[in-house]
Amino acid sequence: MEYGLKIFIFAPRFVAMTHLEEFRELISTPRRMAIVTHYKPDADALGSSLGLWAFLKKLGHAPVVITPSDYPAFLHWMPGHPEVIISDDKNEELISRKIQEAEVIFCLDFSALNRINHLGDLIRKASAKKVLIDHHLEPEHFADFEQWNIKSASTAGLVYELILDLGHRDAIDAAIADCLYAGLMTDTGGFRHNNTRQEEFIIAADLVARGANPTRVAKLIYDNNTLDRLRLTGYVLKDKLTVLPEFKTAYIVLSQDELRQFDSQSGDTEGFVNYGLSIEGIRLSVMIYERKDEIKLSFRSMGDFSVNDLARKHFNGGGHRNAAGGSSKTSLQETLNRFLSVLPEYQQQLLEDNNV
Numbered sequence: 001m002e003y004g005l006k007i008f009i010f011a012p013r014f015v016a017m018t019h020l021e022e023f024r025e026l027i028s029t030p031r032r033m034a035i036v037t038h039y040k041p042d043a044d045a046l047g048s049s050l051g052l053w054a055f056l057k058k059l060g061h062a063p064v065v066i067t068p069s070d071y072p073a074f075l076h077w078m079p080g081h082p083e084v085i086i087s088d089d090k091n092e093e094l095i096s097r098k099i100q101e102a103e104v105i106f107c108l109d110f111s112a113l114n115r116i117n118h119l120g121d122l123i124r125k126a127s128a129k130k131v132l133i134d135h136h137l138e139p140e141h142f143a144d145f146e147q148w149n150i151k152s153a154s155t156a157g158l159v160y161e162l163i164l165d166l167g168h169r170d171a172i173d174a175a176i177a178d179c180l181y182a183g184l185m186t187d188t189g190g191f192r193h194n195n196t197r198q199e200e201f202i203i204a205a206d207l208v209a210r211g212a213n214p215t216r217v218a219k220l221i222y223d224n225n226t227l228d229r230l231r232l233t234g235y236v237l238k239d240k241l242t243v244l245p246e247f248k249t250a251y252i253v254l255s256q257d258e259l260r261q262f263d264s265q266s267g268d269t270e271g272f273v274n275y276g277l278s279i280e281g282i283r284l285s286v287m288i289y290e291r292k293d294e295i296k297l298s299f300r301s302m303g304d305f306s307v308n309d310l311a312r313k314h315f316n317g318g319g320h321r322n323a324a325g326g327s328s329k330t331s332l333q334e335t336l337n338r339f340l341s342v343l344p345e346y347q348q349q350l351l352e353d354n355n356v
């Protein structure tokens, strides 16, 4: 236990929340709180939210976690999952009330209110103090308090830092540690992506000291495939992965029909985009897939090539330099055509960029 604390003290300084003392004062008495994260939450979004939720409950607050959509079944093990309020037709009144009643609203793992659809408008209008905890580029700066650091690999890590800055390391129990570890593990791609700093290992080590179980969390998240999902992976790799060597680019296009053939569930396509980048010489990978009411794009890149810029400029999206997303309201084919038509704009950069 002590070892974790020692390496934290000697570690490079983390970035503290803005107005930390005022925040400390704000949460010094029990408050009604809402924790909101982004559409289709991933392990970092949900893990950071539920980790923070469990922590705030321990301090005597009354928090609720609200998600703008459902999330994959491989996240249902997280403590607190049954109490999450998922935005769908049934819960809208309850959500609206919880947001209006809240004295403090935490926005986790997204940087602009337009990423959470109609919930964004509710939050904008709410009288609560707003707290942003996030690591995405180009934030909207709508919050009263910001724990924001683009260098941090995960929002879960920022929640950990906040808990330590508040002097409550002892409140991190195994359940909280597992949730935060899950976010840290997935947003670093298993401590492999180039966002993995010394700090990520320090936080991970300390979460293990507080009871996180890396083997169990990795098993629950990565080795929890349905047979259908694994077969879908095989189909994607064999028939759907296209490589454009002249652009050092790989892409995958998946229709609703194809997804249905494999009885695809929420989250089944997660990680597919990474296979493109695992090909020797590939710098840019994209997956384009059909959702019920829109086309979604998922981008990954290596080195200096910014998929945040590409997604922002052409696909109404954003994210991080090497991992970003976007969307399109045209057809699957038209979206692919648009992607192919903007590639020449980036050709030189893709061919020149050796900084990987």
Ligand code: 5GP
Binding pocket: 038, 109, 115, 136, 297, 298, 299, 316, 317, 318, 319, 320, 323, 324, 325, 326, 327
């Ligand atoms: P993924 O490809 O895993 O869905 O997302 C990669 C990164 O881009 C994540 O950090 C995610 O939050 C962000 N992202 C995904 N879709 C969008 C989008 O439509 N808009 C913005 N601003 N960010 C996105």
Ligand code: MN
Binding pocket: 044, 045, 109, 135, 153, 154, 155, 187
């Ligand atoms: Mn994240």
